[in-house]
Amino acid sequence: MPDVASEAQADRAGALDWVGMDGIEMPVLLTGSGDHVQRTSARVAAYVNLHRADARGIHMSRLYLHVDRHLSAEPLTPASLRRLLRDFLDSHAGLSDRASLRVRFDHFVRRAALASEHSGWRSYPVEIAARMDGTEFRVELTIEVQYSSTCPASAALSRQLIQDRFTTDFADGKSVGRDEVLAWLGSEQGIVATPHSQRSTAKVRVKLAPGFDFPIVDIIDLVEDALQTPVQTAVKREDEQAFALRNGQNLMFCEDAARRIQHALDADERIADFWLRASHHESLHPHDAVAVATKGVASGYGAADPSA
Structure with a gap:
């Protein structure tokens, strides 16, 4: 059968950075x-470059057959992905010398409630x-991990308003039981003000040290x-009260959240480098408060775009 993709077109020649497919629907295997x-x-998403300028296409x-054969048959590991990309290049010898793959999925984890006996499923992109x-x-x-963040400044202002109301309701010199x-x-009347809190998102990108598989749940x-203060699943009143207590004991600006995650990632020997973004989706403002931190070693994460 004719293969017009292999036909050279000198009048339209030019090397291409990436050519391939995105949004391929594929089951993948994960080791828990x-x-x-x-x-x-x-x-x-599966891509190779096209460095031969006169070749019409890849x-x-x-690419699809390699993706299907590898990803549906063996668990995702750095080693299995290396083999898959090697097959991309071997099957495009003379056309390509770079290959890339991106796999996106939601990972479900069963989470226990904070106080009750209930549990529920959380989905993590x-x-x-x-x-x-x-x-x-x-x-x-x-x-990506979702959590709750309560503003320290708002908490301090709320406490001041409660003190002011107490001064108003209980006059000087009056004995109070x-x-x-x-x-x-x-x-x-007593708790006249409460601090604002909001659902927030921590996005963490890590480069693993050699010899480690993907520690997703870890x-x-x-x-x-x-x-x-991660968001909860099944919640009874005792769980909601426990969640309120955690928020009160973990007041956080986005800078605080980013530093907490930064210190935790720094201490993990499996992580050679990282980039993280803490986004607080403000309930006070129509915009987000954002903090970015990196380990900043040879991978270039130190120059990462904060909007990534």
Whole structure:
């Protein structure tokens, strides 16, 4: 059968940085605790460059068949992705010397409630990106975690308003009994102001040290443990009260959140480099408050765009 993609077109010659497919629907395999393998649905982007200027195109079907054969048959690991990209290049010998792959999926984790016996599922967006330039291979893991952030400044201003109301309601020199104060603290009149809090997002991109597989749940746990206020699933009143207590004990500007995550990532030997972005989706403002931190070693993360 004719293959017009292989025909040279001298009048339209030119090398191309990347050619391939995006949004490929593909099941992928992930290794969990106890070597349990689970299957999840993903969207895959597969590319090679086209360095031969006179070649009209690449072999798209070869990319798809390699993706299908590798990703649906073996768990995602740095080693398996390296083999897949090597197959991309071997099947495009003479046309390409760079290959890249991006796999996006939601990873579900069962989470226990804070106080009750209930639990529920949390979905975490995950992206794995791999690239091969000749024989040089690199891979990155990106995870998003949602959490609650209560503004320290708003908390301080609220406390001041409560003190002002107490001064108004209980005149100087008047004896106040414990039960009266206790009742006042439990009333809307007493707690006249509350600090604002908002749902927030931590986006973490890490480069793993050689020899480690993808520690997806471990990194999620690391970030949530550092922040202490991840969003919840099944919630009864006792869980909501426990969540309010955690927020009150973990007041955070976006800078505080970024530094907490930064210190946690710095302490993990599996992480050779990282970039992180803490975004507080303000309830006070129509814009986000954002802080970015990096480890900033040879990968160039130190120059990362904060809007990434």
